[in-house]
Structures are given as structure tokens and as C-alpha cells.
Amino acid sequence: MDRRIFLSSAAAGLVGSALTACGGGGSEPALDLAGSPRRRPGTTTTVVTPPVTPKSRVIVIGGGMGGATVAKYLRLWGDAISVTLVERMPTYTSNIMSSMVLTGQRSMSSLSFNYDTLRSKYGITTVFGEVVAIDPVAVKVTLADGTVLAADRIVMAPGISFDTVPGLGSSNKMPHAWQAGPQTSLLASQLAALPSRGVVVLSIPKTPYRCPPGPYERACVVADWLKKNRVGSKVFVLDANPGITAEANAFTNAFNVVHKGVIDYRPGVTINSIDATNMTLNTSLGNLQANVINAIPKHKAGKVVTNNALANVDGRWAGVDVLTYQSTVAPGIHIIGDASATTQPKAGHIANQEAKICADAIVRLLAGRSPDPSPVTNSACYSPITSDSASWLTAIFAYDPVSRTMQPVPGASGEAAGRSQDNYEEMFKWFNTLMEDSFA
Amino acid sequence: MKTRFHILAPLVLAALAAAGTAQAQVGQAGRLLASNCFQCHGTNGKGPGFDTLAGKSASEIYKDLKEFQSGKEGNGIMAKHAMGYTDAQLQALAAWLATQR
Numbered sequence: 001m002d003r004r005i006f007l008s009s010a011a012a013g014l015v016g017s018a019l020t021a022c023g024g025g026g027s028e029p030a031l032d033l034a035g036s037p038r039r040r041p042g043t044t045t046t047v048v049t050p051p052v053t054p055k056s057r058v059i060v061i062g063g064g065m066g067g068a069t070v071a072k073y074l075r076l077w078g079d080a081i082s083v084t085l086v087e088r089m090p091t092y093t094s095n096i097m098s099s100m101v102l103t104g105q106r107s108m109s110s111l112s113f114n115y116d117t118l119r120s121k122y123g124i125t126t127v128f129g130e131v132v133a134i135d136p137v138a139v140k141v142t143l144a145d146g147t148v149l150a151a152d153r154i155v156m157a158p159g160i161s162f163d164t165v166p167g168l169g170s171s172n173k174m175p176h177a178w179q180a181g182p183q184t185s186l187l188a189s190q191l192a193a194l195p196s197r198g199v200v201v202l203s204i205p206k207t208p209y210r211c212p213p214g215p216y217e218r219a220c221v222v223a224d225w226l227k228k229n230r231v232g233s234k235v236f237v238l239d240a241n242p243g244i245t246a247e248a249n250a251f252t253n254a255f256n257v258v259h260k261g262v263i264d265y266r267p268g269v270t271i272n273s274i275d276a277t278n279m280t281l282n283t284s285l286g287n288l289q290a291n292v293i294n295a296i297p298k299h300k301a302g303k304v305v306t307n308n309a310l311a312n313v314d315g316r317w318a319g320v321d322v323l324t325y326q327s328t329v330a331p332g333i334h335i336i337g338d339a340s341a342t343t344q345p346k347a348g349h350i351a352n353q354e355a356k357i358c359a360d361a362i363v364r365l366l367a368g369r370s371p372d373p374s375p376v377t378n379s380a381c382y383s384p385i386t387s388d389s390a391s392w393l394t395a396i397f398a399y400d401p402v403s404r405t406m407q408p409v410p411g412a413s414g415e416a417a418g419r420s421q422d423n424y425e426e427m428f429k430w431f432n433t434l435m436e437d438s439f440a
Numbered sequence: 441m442k443t444r445f446h447i448l449a450p451l452v453l454a455a456l457a458a459a460g461t462a463q464a465q466v467g468q469a470g471r472l473l474a475s476n477c478f479q480c481h482g483t484n485g486k487g488p489g490f491d492t493l494a495g496k497s498a499s500e501i502y503k504d505l506k507e508f509q510s511g512k513e514g515n516g517i518m519a520k521h522a523m524g525y526t527d528a529q530l531q532a533l534a535a536w537l538a539t540q541r
Contacts, residue, residue, distance in 0.1 A: 066478065076483075077471070234448065349479055356475040364522075372469055378476045380517055394517050396524025412524035417515055424489075433489030434479045 050123030050304040051080035056366045057151040059141050061304060063087035063115060065348035066337030067157035069355035069438045075122040078363045084125045084149060086141065090114065092439070095211065096348050096381075097431055098180035099218040103225035104189045105218050105387065111180060116440040134308045136330035148432065153362055155325075155334045156310070156318075158302025160210050165297050167274040174276060174293040178210065190292045197232035200279065202273060204239045205298040208317075210338050210346045212246035213393055215239075215296060216381040220251070223259040223274070224386045234262055236290070238269040238283060240298075246345075247383060247415045250391035256421075258385060271295075273312055299346075301339035310335065317341035322399065322406050323371040324361035325354060330403040343405045344397050345379055352438050375399050377406060382427035390423040392416045451466045472534030473529050474527070494540035501534035 056078075060071045063085050071085045076212065094111040101108055104268045118124040127149070133142040134154065141149045160179070168174055177187040200222060204215040219237045226233040237255075244251050244267070255265045270284040280289045300306060300316035310327055313319045318335040319328035322342055336358050337351035344350050356375060361371040380394040395413035397406035416423055477485055477493060485493030493501060507513050508522035525533070 011499050207541075300506060352479055356472065356478075359470045360475075364468075372472055376473055376476060376524065376529065378479075378521065380480065380521070392517055395522050396521065398524070409524040412520055412522075429489060430480055433482060436488070437478045438481050 007119065011081050013043075022128065032207055034301045042254045047120070048075050048122045051082055052126070053080065054082035055080040056153075057082045057084070057129055058153050058155060058362060059083075059149050059151040060085045060157065061087075061134075061141065062157035062159060062302065062337075063089075063092055063126075064157060064159050064351070065438050066159075066351035067155070067350045068092070068113075068115070068118060070108075070155050070326070070336060070359050071118055071124045072122050072438070073356050073359035074362060075124060077359055079367065081363070081366065082125070083123075084127055084151070085115065085118065086127045086129060086131060086149070087115070088128065088144070090128055092347075093180040093184075094431075094435065095178070095180045095214075096295055096434070097359065098177070098184050099214070099221045100384065101132045101180075101184050101223055101404065102191055102218070103387070104188075105221075108180075108185060113435060113439045115439070121440070131304050134304070134333070136327070136333050137256045137310070152366065153332055153334065155336060155358060155362070156302075156339065157335075157337045158304045158339050160299045160346070161300065161303050161306070162299060163295040165274060165295060168295070169275055170432045171276045172183065173279065173294040177294060178214075185313070187292070191225075191302075194226075194230050194233060194291050196230050198226075198230055198234075198292070200226070200233065200235045200292045200294070200382075201288060201290040202235060202237050202294045203269075203281070203296060204241065204245075205296055206238065206240045207245055208346055209296070209299045212347070212383065213251070213383045216244060216247065216251040216254070217385075218294070219263050219265075220254050220259060220383075220385045221387075223262040227259075227262055231333045234264060236265060236288060237265045238281070238285075238288075239265065239267045240271075240272065241267065243267050247391055247393050250385065250415055250419060253418075254385050256418060271275060284416070299338075301335075305339045313341035322357075322404070323373070323435070324365065325358040326361075330401065334362065343407065344377060347379055347381060348438075349381055350377055350379040352434065353379075356436075373399070375406075376409075380430065382423055382430055383422060384427065385419040388421055388424055389419040390427045391419045392423055392426075467536060467539075470532035473525070473533040477533070481495045485537050486540060493537050494539065498531075498534040498538035501537050504541055505530050505534065 058074055058081055060067050065421050071083050074081050074083050092113045097106055100106040115126045130144040131141055132144050139151055175183040175187045177183040202219050219235050223235050253264045274281050276375045280287055301311050301318055305318050307310050310318045312329050318340045320335050320340045325334040325336045336354040338346040357375045364371055377397045382390045382392045384390045393415045396409045398409050400407040480490045481493050482489045505522045508518045
């Protein structure tokens, strides 16, 4: 994007006003958007232009699945809410589908999504920078360049960060590739260099981790590729969990039948130490040396949560009220997606729906009303098992006022009866539509 | 399922009638429920994606969802999905989707 144009238009007014505002309670400087049509009340117009006179301001930190969606729906549903999205990177790389980059079935660029439509169609202001401090009481955000943004509410959607792996240091020898980006390309190049009869290890951390079926899906995709391209190779799946954590039928069949002899699945494995130089893992099963080691470390909330005393659940995750996604320690801050501690899976589809519940709740709270008392979320995803077949998983969660948690609705959760080519084709439709609902 | 529906139906109608005075709130609840459809059917049900929902009547959407619930439409994702909502919720989200053209 052209940063100068961006700074000289609506954004300059907003950032400038934010610098002087205090907790959103100050005067409301008008943004100069002469000639822009205003949104008609009660209708969804094609273009949702920014409010000429914002009634309130929301800062969204993190432009992934949750952050992009909450920004979009605050503008779609809100009453003259100005929305500023703060994000480190000018583009988002989808984690969903990223294992298919490892086998050359997709390119990295096909997973890249920018913020142009959120700006042009929904009037969202984007600021690309690093958040260094958050004031939960005054509702202010400080960026690395010294900019201070103030708002009525902050929504954080920072995703995950990883525990450091003892013995690995900053070495690139055992990429996790669990945040799509350079590590995905690195793991792809390591697999490309694998000899025939090579050994690949994929290690799965204890739950909760991002995308429950994802590691098993990756094992399948890689195994399918190895069978055709690196004959005689094997994938050892070392699972820290006592068993397959999602789509157990599909993956049990995949490991025991479809990819029999290629995938060796071992549940309940502890990794004691790693020797990156010799590409060896010391595990509860003994030492294992491999050509490629895809080690996915244990997860915690994104650093902006842990650094700002918001990770009040196990010191790893942000506790939230799932009616509003307000932090249980800082009610001016809402935390959605993988960073929050809820009973729902950490996954892009569910982050998208949490974002909508959060946006709806913020709209109501800003109008002095109560949040919806009985929200429902849903998760759906497709998992490739081979290069032309996939399985699926779905779940619906409803608010339980007794436990004050989202609980799976009986009978509404489950997995596909079996893998199929139809599922594989539907997977792309699901992905494209989900990304469009989040970014466009 | 069928018995439960018959018992619930009068309550639903009563709830919908009572809600007439507070239509905005009911509409907003229906919108939030309906937004569960958008990930696969497009924002506001307008596609692109799986079947476009905008342009259908509330009774058509409700009937389709009940058929998914009954298992008549096979055992795909929507058969599971339709089980996730109470009858009142299906009515509310169908009513909201019917406002989208």
C-alpha cells in the first residue's frame, strides 16, 4: 500500500485525534470525507463508508481470522463506530491449507490476503506496526514508533506464540511451520531435499493447540506425497496427547489403512530433549534420528496478551466472558480467537464466529444494552487425507448459563462418514468462502 | 424430534408475537444466529460459496433446515449443523435471512 496516501486521508484524522483523546471520552473531531455517501440505517450497502462523526472508536489488534472479521462486522453492524486495525504485517498468510504448500499443491501467494477490501469497502483504518504497551484502564495502545491510539474498546486477536524448545535455540533445523510464513517455505524445502527411504518426524504438542485436526492432516498430506515422490520414506507422528484429538475415525483409518506402512503414529510420547546438530530426538520411546523434524512446540496466547498481564488462565491464555469476549481482568479489552481460553477449538472458522459475537456485543454495550444472552458458534473444517480426498469435522456450541461456557450441542457435532473426492472439492469452496467472509 | 417440535411450536409462536414490540432486538438476535451461516454461504447469505441463502423466504429456509435435521437430506455437514439450533433459533435466523435480497 501507499503509506503516504493512507496517512494523508482518513487515517491521519483518526490517528491525530486518537493521540489527543483520553479513553474515548473527549470531543469528537470530524473526519474529512467530503462527498462520501453515508450508510443508510437498516440496510447493508455495498460500501460501508467510515462515519463522518464517529460515535465511538474501537482498536483491533491483530489482523488474522478473528481480527479481520471483528473489524469488518463492527463496521457492518455498528452505529458510526470507527475501527482501527493494528497489524504487524501488510498481508495475512492463511494457516488453513498451508500444509498443502509442503507438497507443492498450493503456493504461498495463494494463501496471502491483504487488507485492501477492509479499507475500501468497510472504511476500516489500518495501521501497520508493533504494539508495545496496552493501558487497559485508559483503553490506550502504544506502538513501537511512539504512536498512542485511544479508543472506547480494544479487541485483541493476536493468535498464538510458542514455548521455546530447549536445545533448539534459534536454529531453523526443526521448523514448526505452525504459523504459515517463512517456516512453511523452510519445511517445504527440507522435504524437497529428503532422500528416498527418508525419515520425517512430526511432533504434536499437548492440547490446547491451534487447529486440532491439523497435525494429523499434515501427516496424511506429507505421507501421500512421500509415497509418490520419495519411495520407502516414513512419517513418525509423535503425539504428546493420549490419542488422536480430532476426527479420530478418519485419521485412524488414514494411519492404519490409507497410509499404512508410511505413517507410524505413536500416542502419549514425551520429548525429553533434542539434539539439533544430529537431528535426534530423545523421547519416552527412545532416541529417534530423522532427516526432517517438524516439531510443533506447546502453545500459549500471542505475546501481546502474555506481556500485558492478560494471560490469567494457566499463565498461557486469556480468560474471557464468552457472551462478550471481554477479558476477565480488563473489561475494556475483548480477546477473541486462539489467544482466549474457551471450551471451543482454536481454529480460524470458530475465531470468525467469536469475532461476530464480540462485534455484536460491542455494538450493544456501546448502546447501553446487554449482550445477546444465548450466543451460538459453529466450527466446520475439511481435512485432506490424500491429494484427492478429504474428510470433514463440524461442531456447534451454545452458551450454557450455568457454567457460563460454550458447550457442544448434543447431536450437532461429528465427522464425515468417510473420506471422499466430493469433500475434497467442497474443501476449496469452504476455504474461499470463509476467507471472503473474514477479509472481503 | 417430532414430538419436541409440536410441544415447542405454540411457545415459539407466542414468543415471536411478544417480540413484535421489540423487533429490533429480535432482528439482531436472528442476525447473530444467521451469521453462523456466512462462513460457508457468504456474508449475509449472499454467496459466493455453498447455496446462496439470500432471496429465499423464511418458510423455505426453515423447511430446508428441518429436513436437514430429520436426516432426509443424508448425513452431510448440514445434517449435523441443523441439529445445533432450537426451533425458535431456526425461526429467528430464517426470518432474518429472508430480509436479505
